[in-house]
Amino acid sequence: MTDQMIAPPIPIQAQGEDLTLLEEVASRTAGVSRLEMCIQCGTCGGSCPSADAMDHTPRMLFAMLRAGMRQEALKSNTPWICVSCYHCVVRCPQEVHIADVMYTLKSMAIRAKLYRDSTAPDFSQTFVGMVEEYGRSFELGLASQHYLKHFPLRLPNMMPMGMGMLSKKRMSLTPKRIKHINQLKTILKRAKELEAEQ
């Protein structure tokens, strides 16, 4: 493929209400999403190990984005079911960064509070909350908070695993904080300000 055949990327600084939904999603995605290049071939859905549990296959979701169906697209559980395995990404004949588009849709759904099931967004936010506080992930804190809220009935079945992980010291009882946590917090604070301006 020659360079001329590849459409120029939608600029990341594009903003304002006159953006189409497709352009907005592309502009909020890291790298050059190539989302506008989708030819609706369906290779993505056919390669997806978790498509069974999705409201829409990625192909359908991209058609919805193109059609400007904002509410429906952001409410779809598809991005939350994506396991980031990148099968679709390496198979896509148009080299669309599908997994990264899914991340964008998640962040847009959180921003617009349009997700229907809070299990996945809560998990992400609890995880990130720990990382922002300590600079490291903290599995025990994350697991206990998340399971108590979303899977209390799984706890009895989880006990053998949890006890095994604790007794073999594969899970620490206390979080570990990095030395320069304040530096990290300052960086993230600035990053959030920059993100809000977008």
Next chain:
Amino acid sequence: MTDYLLYPGCSMETSARAYYDSLKAIAGPIGLNLKEIDDWNCCGATEYLGISLTPAYALIARNLALASNAANGTRTLVAPCSACYLNLAKADYYMNERPKLGQMVNEALEAGGLSYTPGSLDIRHLLDVLVYDIGLSAIEKKVVQPLTNLRVAPYLGCMVPRPDYQHRWSDHEQPIELDLLLKALGAQVIEFPLKTECCGGHMTQIGPATAFEMIRRLISGADEHEADVMVTVCPMCQLNLDGYQGEANRFFGTNYHMPILFFTQLMGLAFGIDPKELGFGLELVSAKNVLDTLGIKAPPETPPAPPRRPRKPEGLPMPKPLKRPKVEELEKEVTQ
């Protein structure tokens, strides 16, 4: 000795301790000099990217900035964890592909007195470094105890061979690097077509039914090929397949017992290193069968919790339970 910068990632200190222990044990013999980046932070796994773009990339890029400051004669940053490897590589790649992203991330880093020029580091997975830098023949030379008769399923998971920004792997879906490495150790490597299928990632925390099916598929695949052990290159895969194997077994009513080890643990065994130094015994699905096959003495198990003191039959002044008729007797009555 070849110098490398090391980004271990959070799991290596906790759930994947066996990976870190075995990596430290094999690094010396094969001449791998790993220098851990000071004060690194979590890469955000697959969670931060789905919340907010700039903060997620700034979180990753702090590590890149620290690594490039520490780079002294080397620009290769090694990550043993798949998600960490991918995130570091991703940030480096996209900061370059989308200069605006690079600019915003650097503006955030600046607030903490840091900066990172995309492209200044070479970000690679541990397996890549072992196979292509250290080399298979150098590894083979260190083998004193070939893993003969051990049937191994090579399992890479998703994020090492894909999306492969720098075109390092032989294939995105059926790469041969891990197979070759295990063969160099003398193991019998089985054909394992599921080698880059997903372990479910964070789905064990979000949609257990979906996750258990993904775990079942992999374990049953390895089991059908009569593998003695499945070998992974990723802490997340190891945790899902080892830690949740029991729960998945209960969910499906199956009884799989498939030990999941890190490839560095098998390297250590082949190099004749004491299994205790290699983190054997930390797995939840015991890998004792692997040691038995090789005729190596297993390290003593962590002692189980002391049993509860047996209750004395006459212990408490409680009325004795009523003698109930057995179920069979009741059934007999009903049928009569």
